[in-house]
Amino acid sequence: MHIQGGAKGLTATLDSPDQGGYGIPASKISMEGNQLSFRIEQLDVTYQGKLDASKKEIQGVFVQHGLSSDLVLRPxxxxxxxxxxxxxxxxxxxxxxxxxxxxxxxxxxxxxxxxxxxxxxxxxxxxxxxxxxxxxxxxxxxxxxxxxxxxxxxxxxxxxxxxxxxxxxxxxxxxxxxxxxxxxxxxxxxxxx
Structure with missing residues (x-):
C-alpha cells in the first residue's frame, strides 16, 4: 500500500503482486486522528485501521468481498x-x-x-x-x-x-x-x- 499526502489530501494505491496488479488506486482514503480507512471500489476492498502510539504501525482489518482478515501496515x-x-x-x-x-x-x-x-x-x-x-x-x-x-x-x-x-x-x-x-x-x- 502506497499512501501519500499532498495539497489535495491523502491519495493511495495498492500493489497485489501475487495477482499481478500494481498501482490500483484507492477510491477513498481518510486519516482522522489515529484512524485510517480506505476503500478500493474496483476490488470491493475496505480497510479500517488504528495507528499505534509509537506511530510505527497501523493495525486493522482488511475486507474483500465480505471476507475479512487482520492486516498490519508498517513502513x-x-x-x-x-x-x-x-x-x-x-x-x-x-x-x-x-x-x-x-x-x-x-x-x-x-x-x-x-x-x-x-x-x-x-x-x-x-x-x-x-x-x-x-x-x-x-x-x-x-x-x-x-x-x-x-x-x-x-x-x-x-x-x-x-x-x-x-x-x-x-x-x-x-x-x-x-x-x-x-x-x-x-x-x-x-x-x-
Missing part, C-alpha cells in the same frame, strides 16, 4: 530489525549496486546458506518499496527458489514449493527487509549458486 524500514543472524550471503564477484546482472560484467552469483528453521525464497523490492522480482532457475514463469531449513542453494533444485512459507525480501541495495508469502514473489532476476 519497510521497521522490518530491518527482523534480519535472521543465521542467514549468510557470499558473493562470487563484487555485486552491482542494485544486485541486477550487468551485461558488461556478466551474471552476479549469490550463494545463500539458510541456517534458520524456516523455508525461504528470495525477492526484490524496487526503490519505492514495491515487490517486483523473485529468483528462479532463469526461466520466466518458473517457480522461485525455496531454500529449506539447514540447507543451501546449489545447481540443482531440491527445493520444496509450499504456499504460505516465508520468503526473504531484499531491497535493491541488497538489504533484507522482511518476510512474506511465496505466492507474492515474481520472476527471476539473478541465478543463485
Amino acid at each position: 519497510c524500514e521497521s522490518l530491518t530489525s527482523q534480519i535472521p543472524s543465521e542467514l549468510a550471503f557470499q558473493y562470487s564477484t563484487l555485486a552491482p549496486k542494485d544486485l541486477r546482472p550487468s551485461p558488461a560484467e556478466g551474471e552476479c552469483r549469490i550463494h545463500l546458506v539458510n541456517g534458520t528453521k524456516d523455508y525461504i525464497c528470495m525477492a526484490l523490492l524496487d526503490a519505492d518499496g514495491n515487490l517486483r522480482h523473485g529468483w528462479s532457475d532463469g526461466k520466466p514463469g518458473q517457480p522461485v527458489f525455496y531454500i529449506a531449513p539447514g540447507s543451501r542453494t546449489s545447481g540443482d533444485r531440491p527445493y520444496i514449493v509450499a504456499t504460505g512459507t516465508p520468503f526473504l525480501v531484499l531491497t535493491l541495495s541488497g538489504r533484507i527487509v522482511g518476510y512474506g508469502k511465496p505466492s507474492q514473489a515474481g520472476q527471476y532476476d539473478l541465478k543463485l549458486e
